[in-house]
Amino acid sequence: MNQLDQAFAALADPTRRGIVVHLARGEASVSDLVGLFHLTQPTISSHLKVLEAAGLISRRRVAQLRPCKLETERLKAVTDWLEQVQEIWEGNYKRLDALLAELKQTQKEERKK
Amino acid sequence: MNQLDQAFAALADPTRRGIVVHLARGEASVSDLVGLFHLTQPTISSHLKVLEAAGLISRRRVAQLRPCKLETERLKAVTDWLEQVQEIWEGNYKRLDALLAELKQTQKEERKK
DNA sequence: CGTCTATATAGATAGTTGTCAATATACAAA
DNA sequence: TTTGTATATTGACAACTATCTATATAGACG
Numbered sequence: 001m002n003q004l005d006q007a008f009a010a011l012a013d014p015t016r017r018g019i020v021v022h023l024a025r026g027e028a029s030v031s032d033l034v035g036l037f038h039l040t041q042p043t044i045s046s047h048l049k050v051l052e053a054a055g056l057i058s059r060r061r062v063a064q065l066r067p068c069k070l071e072t073e074r075l076k077a078v079t080d081w082l083e084q085v086q087e088i089w090e091g092n093y094k095r096l097d098a099l100l101a102e103l104k105q106t107q108k109e110e111r112k113k
Numbered sequence: 114m115n116q117l118d119q120a121f122a123a124l125a126d127p128t129r130r131g132i133v134v135h136l137a138r139g140e141a142s143v144s145d146l147v148g149l150f151h152l153t154q155p156t157i158s159s160h161l162k163v164l165e166a167a168g169l170i171s172r173r174r175v176a177q178l179r180p181c182k183l184e185t186e187r188l189k190a191v192t193d194w195l196e197q198v199q200e201i202w203e204g205n206y207k208r209l210d211a212l213l214a215e216l217k218q219t220q221k222e223e224r225k226k
Numbered sequence: 227c228g229t230c231t232a233t234a235t236a237g238a239t240a241g242t243t244g245t246c247a248a249t250a251t252a253c254a255a256a
Numbered sequence: 257t258t259t260g261t262a263t264a265t266t267g268a269c270a271a272c273t274a275t276c277t278a279t280a281t282a283g284a285c286g
Contacts, residue, residue, distance in 0.1 A: 008125035012118055013274085017194070024201035030233060043275055045234060050273095064232040064283050072202055075195060081130070082192045088137035089185055126244080143263055156245055158264060163243095177253050177262040228286090235280070242273070250265065256258085 003055060007078050010054035015039065016047050023057060023070040030066055116168060120191050123167035128152065129160050136170060136183040143179055 001009070010016055019033055034044045048068060051057045055074040059066045114122070123129055128150055135141055135149060147157045161181060164170045168187040172179045 002127065004130070005125055005127060008121050012121035012125055014115065014118060015274090017117070017121075020198055021201065024198045024205065026205055031231090039274095040276065041233070042235080042277085046274075049234090066233065070198075070202060072199065075198060079192060079195045079199070082188060082195070085133055085137045085183075085188060086185065086192070088134065089183060092137065092139060122243095128244090144261090152244095153246065154263070155247085155265080159244075162264090179263065229284100230286095231282100231284080233280100233282080236278085238276085238278105240273100240275090243271080245270090246268085248266085250263100252261100252263080254259100254261080256260095 003074070003077065004081060006054035007056060007074055010050050010056055011078070013047065013050075015044075016051055019044075019047060019051065019068075020056065020070060020075075023068055027060075027067040027069050030068070033068070116187070116190065117194060119167035120169060120187055123163050123169055124191070126160065126163075128157075129164055132157075132160060132164065132181075133169065133183060133188075136181055140173075140180040140182050143181070146181070 011020070015037055018036065022028055022033065022036060030041065030045060030048065033048070034041050037044065048057065048059070051068075052059060056071055057068050058071050059068050124133070131149065132146055135146065143154065143158060143161065146161070147154050150157065161170065161172070164181075165172060169184055170181050171184050172181050
């Protein structure tokens with residue numbers, strides 16, 4: 001699995017997206033996050049493992065706490081891929097628009113005859 | 114599974130992302146797409162089913178052909194989610210920046226005394 | 227030391243996924 | 257109607273996922 005695969009797969013779970021949204025507001029410990037969902041601590045820990053493996057979060061050590069932090073560069077890599085697709089698509093439209101403009105011009109010139 | 118779940122999950126596979134990139138350039142039939150990957154036709158058909166269920170593509174009927182078209186609105190919904198997260202994160206930084214600016218000001222004023 | 231708190235790991239289970247070969251369906255064309 | 261071409265469906269298999277309970281580890285604090 002490459003990085004984009006892992007990032008998209010990680011974001012395909014609503015619990016993990018919830019974690020991401022929460023971490024966008026700032027660091028949080030595992031137990032903070034457990035408090036947000038009706039899921040057990042091991043389940044949350046496993047979701048965090050997935051997010052970390054995908055490069056979407058990182059973790060520090062503070063005594064027994066393991067504060068989690070959002071890694072926005074990886075999030076940006078995902079957005080970048082989507083925007084590239086959008087650009088190809090729009091390029092397509094640009095080409096189509098140019099084609100239609102050309103057609104219109106041709107029709108106008110034909111009317112002159 | 115909700116729409117975002119399905120869209121992210123659909124995009125988590127490299128073959129499906131390849132299909133999306135190809136369709137960004139314009140419509141393509143199933144056999145066009147089969148030609149792009151070293152996978153069997155049923156496998157490509159199953160990927161297309163996933164993309165269609167996720168609302169990322171749509172299909173027409175033209176004789177025996179089933180041209181596939183990218184649905185950019187759904188792609189945009191995914192981008193929107195990512196941008197919202199980014200905005201929360203940046204809002205965070207803005208608040209932090211404001212805090213640091215305030216701190217600097219306080220220190221400056223303390224030096225005057 | 228023993229105990230409490232925070233987190234990780236292990237093992238089980240039910241459900242989902244990606245892939246294939248084989249077969250079925252839908253339409254076209256001879 | 258027979259044949260050919262494009263696509264879908266079926267059934268199988270191995271791999272992976274989300275979740276749980278139970279248990280282990282790591283550090284803080286008495």
